[in-house]
Amino acid sequence: MNKKKFPFILLLILTEISFGQGRFSGDLMLNSNFYKKDTSIGATTTQYLRELYSTDAWLRLNYSINDFDFSLRYDLFQHSALFNPKAAYTGQGFGFWSIRKKINKLQITGGYFYEQFGSGSVFRAYENRGLGIDNALQGIHLKYELTEKLSMKAFTGQQKTKFSLRESVISGGNIEKFTMINETFDLLTGGAYIDRTMDDNSFNMLISNIESMPDTNDRFIPKKHAGFYTFYNTLRFKDISWYAEYSGKSKEAILDLTNKLVNKDGNMRYTSLTYAREGFALDFQYKRTENFIFRTSPDQLLLDGVINFLPPMNRTNSYRLLSRYNPGTRPLSENAYQVNLATMPIKGMGLNFNFTDIYDLNKNHLFREIQPEIEIKNSSQRVIFGVQLLQYSQEVYEGAGKEPWIRANSPFIEYIYRITKKHSIRSEFQYMMTKEDYKDWVYGLLEYNISPKYSLFASDMYNNSDKNKNKTHYYNLGGSLTLNATKFYLAYVRQVQGIVCTGGICRLEPAFNGLKFSLVSSF
Secondary structure, eight states: OOTTTHHHHHHHHHHHHTTSSSEEEEEEEEEEEEEOOBTTTTBOSHIIIIIOEEEEEEEEEEEEETTEEEEEEEEEEEEEOSSOTTSOEEEEEEEEEEEEEEETTEEEEEEEEOEEOTTSSSOEEOEEGGGTEEOOEEEEEEEEEEETTEEEEEEEEEEEETTEEOSSEEEEEEEEEEEEEETTEEEEEEEEEEEEEOOHHHHHHHHHHHHTOSSGGGOOOOOSEEEEEEEEEEEEETTEEEEEEEEEEEEEEEEOTTSOEEEEEEEEEEEEEEEEETTEEEEEEEEEEESOOOBSSTTOOTTTTBOOOOOOOSOOOOSTTTTSSOOOOOTTEEEEEEEEEEEEEETTEEEEEEEEEEEOTTOOEEEEEEEEEEEEEOSSEEEEEEEEEEEEOHHHHHOTTSOSOEEEEEEEEEEEEESSSSEEEEEEEEEEEESSTTOOEEEEEEEEEETTTEEEEEEEEEEOSTTOTTOOEEEEEEEEEEETTEEEEEEEEEEOOEEEEETTEEEEEOOEEEEEEEEEEEO
16 A cells, blocks of 8 residues: 555544544644844845745644544645754645554554653654654554553654655664552663664665775774663652663764764763652752764764654753753763752742753863742742853854853843733843853843733843944744634744754754744644
């Protein structure tokens, strides 16, 4: 059967059985941008010169009946900058479909599937639409529950890329066991193994690249197969939770930090220790990675063909200026730790403290963040204020030609006032002080909310330095409307170019000037 016809057949099945006694649901996400050229901020990519607008949309339909689960998703991209910020991509079709059946203790999934073993260090098939990531696998996925506390998973398939598949084959398995010692002491123990078999085209190209190396001492005999393994355990005892994981990989061809092919094995160690009780929480995390990158083919770069996921070590900041310089995970060489402290000394007051430090394996310092903050609240008001003290190796994280080091101090404050039960005002103010890159920034936001339907906001980000010769302001002005299960969003946005990171995964986000519209709905 032609694989392109199968989603249409599945759609016909969904249409036919939708008149039965099953459960039908779905959702829609649509994002549209309308571009206005602005040379003063560098908003001059192809969308501003030719296409003038772009749309990304995902429509998903789900149907369940008699232990069968059907899922179908239609994806549409028109002039999209999602996959490459400097290019316009157009394509549409069925981006996801699956059939799942439960037979006693066995669950069978055919088609596309998402999955993660442990922290994701050896395998994570997931979707992040904001970064243009959809690493679903198409194949067969099995899950068997040997007992209520012991389960096994196995799969084989190929990774999707837009509306096609990468040719390499990925297979693996996982086993997990839950052990309850008593009411306050339990363990969740697991292990997994993943095999990647490189396709012939990629393997032959790899051989050719190795044979063309000018220094014969650098040449090696590559392998089609690469294996990753992991062992992990979560221990919970009263107020303490401890997660520990060790992952390793066989020797395979990878690109080192100089983009040279080398034959290396690798490993990752990760642990998180948390103590939490009422009014107090302390968390410590540590991660060490060495040559621990896993792709469908070694010649792929950036976000292409990545099979695993490495947990980030820095704090996730929602404030605009505090999130401007984010460290992406460095799978080839990273040694990092993080401490988070949260306490409530008196009613209505919270104290939070975060410290992150990142080095490479040669003990070169890459990143440091210290962020204390205080939260004070009562029935009608809430204020959060603090400061971020940052050291960031822009040259390492963003490439040659950037600043060796950025040192920034950024005080911030957020204030929320509840006028009535439905009406509230929220404001933010941040000031970044630095002598590097664009130098000082100031940011302010004012937001008015009428729960649960309306939200209006206005913000401005301004570069307060002599580099801003045009005295450029980066305004945002817009609002949202929520009607039942549908939310509409419309805003005028003027955005400076920068690196955007989510969960330790980063991409370049070019400057933007124009309108942004989005619609999210479920049914």
